[in-house]
Amino acid sequence: MISDNMSELSHLIAQQLELQTELLELEKGKTEILIKGDIEQLNQVMVKEQAFISKSACLEKQCKELLADAGLIGLSFREISKKNDPDSKYLFSRSLDALENVLQQLKKTNDFNNKIILSKISVLGHCLSMLGLHEDSLTYKKDGHF
Secondary structure (H helix, E strand, C coil), rough: HEEEEEHHHHHHHHHHHHHHHHHHHHHHHHHHHHHHHCCHHHHHHHHHHHHHHHHHHHHHHHHHHHHHCCCCCCCCCCHHHHHCCCCHHHHHHHHHHHHHHHHHHHHHHHHHHHHHHHHHHHHHHHHHHCCCHHHHHHCCCCCCCC
16 A cells, blocks of 8 residues: 555544544443433534534545545455555554444443433333323324323
């Protein structure tokens, strides 16, 4: 791989690592918000999440364009790192390892947050059924009542 392309790819990986690390911290904060049930704060976090997702998608697009220009589409980052000199290969592999670690933590945090949400939905459903309300009865009639 051309050294300039490798340098640019390393820079994109570093940006993605920084972005995903910030997203992980946001998600950890979201866990506490979900536990408290603070809808206003949850909404604010979701707006911030969208910004992270957009930035991440942009970085991914840049990465794909770089790989296409270098003729490396279809290769994994690990395969690409093998094509470099030992120093670049080592630094690139360390960045990939760090990014992989953050992504794994992010997945675990997201899975935990999903469990909290599903638990709260289950409790809400149980409470509604105890009140005699069923999902099919939760529609408004013409007079505005259930």
